Amino acid sequence: MRTITTITREDLGFRSANTDERTHALHSYPAKFIPQLVNELIKSFSKPGDLIADIFAGSGTTNLEAMCLGRHSLAVDVNPVASLITRAKTAIVEPEVLILASAQVLANALDSARNQSIESERVIELLKGKNMERLLHWFSPENIVTLAFLLEEIQKEEDIDLQDLLLLIFSSSLKPASNWLDWSVKPQLDCRPLLPTDPADRQPNVRYRRQVPGVAEVFTRKAKEVARRYSASAEHLRQQACYRPEVICDDINRHSLGKDRFDAVITSPPYLTSYEYADLHQLTAYWLWNTQTVTSFKKLGFIGTQLYEERMVEETLVTSASLDLMRKVMKPLAQKRVERYFASMQRCFATTYEALKPGGHFCIVIGNSRFRGYEIDNHKVFLELLEPLGFSIENVWERPIPNKRLTSLRHAVTGRILPKVFEGTENAIEVYPTEHILILRK
Numbered sequence: 001m002r003t004i005t006t007i008t009r010e011d012l013g014f015r016s017a018n019t020d021e022r023t024h025a026l027h028s029y030p031a032k033f034i035p036q037l038v039n040e041l042i043k044s045f046s047k048p049g050d051l052i053a054d055i056f057a058g059s060g061t062t063n064l065e066a067m068c069l070g071r072h073s074l075a076v077d078v079n080p081v082a083s084l085i086t087r088a089k090t091a092i093v094e095p096e097v098l099i100l101a102s103a104q105v106l107a108n109a110l111d112s113a114r115n116q117s118i119e120s121e122r123v124i125e126l127l128k129g130k131n132m133e134r135l136l137h138w139f140s141p142e143n144i145v146t147l148a149f150l151l152e153e154i155q156k157e158e159d160i161d162l163q164d165l166l167l168l169i170f171s172s173s174l175k176p177a178s179n180w181l182d183w184s185v186k187p188q189l190d191c192r193p194l195l196p197t198d199p200a201d202r203q204p205n206v207r208y209r210r211q212v213p214g215v216a217e218v219f220t221r222k223a224k225e226v227a228r229r230y231s232a233s234a235e236h237l238r239q240q241a242c243y244r245p246e247v248i249c250d251d252i253n254r255h256s257l258g259k260d261r262f263d264a265v266i267t268s269p270p271y272l273t274s275y276e277y278a279d280l281h282q283l284t285a286y287w288l289w290n291t292q293t294v295t296s297f298k299k300l301g302f303i304g305t306q307l308y309e310e311r312m313v314e315e316t317l318v319t320s321a322s323l324d325l326m327r328k329v330m331k332p333l334a335q336k337r338v339e340r341y342f343a344s345m346q347r348c349f350a351t352t353y354e355a356l357k358p359g360g361h362f363c364i365v366i367g368n369s370r371f372r373g374y375e376i377d378n379h380k381v382f383l384e385l386l387e388p389l390g391f392s393i394e395n396v397w398e399r400p401i402p403n404k405r406l407t408s409l410r411h412a413v414t415g416r417i418l419p420k421v422f423e424g425t426e427n428a429i430e431v432y433p434t435e436h437i438l439i440l441r442k
Ligand SMILES: C[S@@+](CC[C@H](N)C(=O)[O-])C[C@H]1O[C@@H](n2cnc3c(N)ncnc32)[C@H](O)[C@@H]1O
Pocket: 029, 030, 031, 032, 033, 055, 056, 057, 058, 059, 060, 061, 062, 076, 077, 078, 079, 082, 250, 251, 252, 253, 267, 268, 269, 270, 271, 277, 301, 302, 303, 304
């Protein structure tokens, strides 16, 4: 492989960009693209009317930007929550209709839930197929009853776009209406002590358990937020309606993308040390798709989980100099996982090659990862896997990730990481982590 020069692109840091614009912030999703970054990539590597794809679409950032820029697009993701968010973010409804409908479904649900309990026949009927043990682990019986009636009301909605937006509001209400430790992204019950009713009994240094609000309060708040954000973009979405994305919920390694179809594929893949999407989105999965356990949710095929990589074992034939170096130093188990991860990535790179039109571009945004004490330079291995497939490497860019939470403080001379208390002192500089953007061409 020829030597590739990495170009630093400070201009792609988008330090002061508003990442919540359009409908991007309707629902949270981990490791989202910065919309401004994909917007640049779409403009640079496609033209109006072209067809582009994101094969790990997540919350559909690429697809929403593509729609707004007048490109047709395909969104593939194995996570049904991701597909729901992508559909809802690009849905076409009248904002007033959404406001009325969200108030109406809630009013009807509260009406039906009156005098009902978790033991009522009607409620048992509504909860059929759901894992009650899991629901009771996360929700109070009162909130379960209201959620059951609310979901029933939403599912009666015949306009699918409107139903998707209501389901998105429902989904984003679940965590705040549950006993999930509010500040944790991991699925953790809030086990802090209960707030004593008598203020005199409260200790100044104790962090008490959050008072879990009722479903009505959370749903109303979320519905207002979604309606406000959606209303600001509704007109533009309607104008761009012919560019609404096709949304497919599937494992990319089981899905055929076809041959010579796409002008560009723009994506950011899951990591080996991936966020556990299934852990994070389990509440939505229990309610919307009657998923029984987190393990059964994971079995859908999330790359970056052990379950998935075990499936690739037969096909591990990755050859890469960087990977060979890692093989030498890694413990056998770590080595196996790393190899299998790259084998699954190699497979979807081959699918992408086939699906791109000759001359089409493949843009991959990827950072490094740490796994069991090893630093893995993902982009280097990726490049070594991509070139033998036929891709030519046009550019490798490195961009800063200006995220305050990830910034580390380092000593300007020694480069050593400094604890937070050194902030503002001489020689303490803020270092932004970086990620790579690989620009390849078929
Ligand atoms: C880094 S995230 C993409 C986030 C996206 N760029 C956004 O802006 O929201 C990676 C995505 O890959 C998806 N994924 C993991 N394994 C997959 C598979 N086998 N097929 C398709 N998608 C998969 C995950 O569900 C996750 O949404």
